[in-house]
Amino acid sequence: MIVRFSIEPIEQGQYDYRVTHEGENLYDDSGLESIEACIVAATEGLGQDAVAAEIAYKGIISGTYPLASLALASGQIALHAQQTTEAVEEVLG
Secondary structure: OEEEEEEEEEEOOEEEEEEEEOOEEEEEEEEEOOHHHHHHHHHHOOOOOOOEEEEEEOOEEEEEEEHHHHHHOHHHHHHHHHHHHHHHHHHHO
């Protein structure tokens, strides 16, 4: 299955995440210090059924990644999510 990690800023330097599958909430957490920390925590909580995850930051999906990539390149994926969201927000005004 492919899950979605929805990451949102909640205040300066604090983020929360929610892991869903087909719109159903599987688990979540709040108060993490970075987008990368959310990706790492969300990945660690996945069961064996998950093979990949869509990463959405502030409602903008930046990509779908195999679990191995999430584990090995969480920092790069977090940066990509942030940059993608900023670029889209800039275009939207």
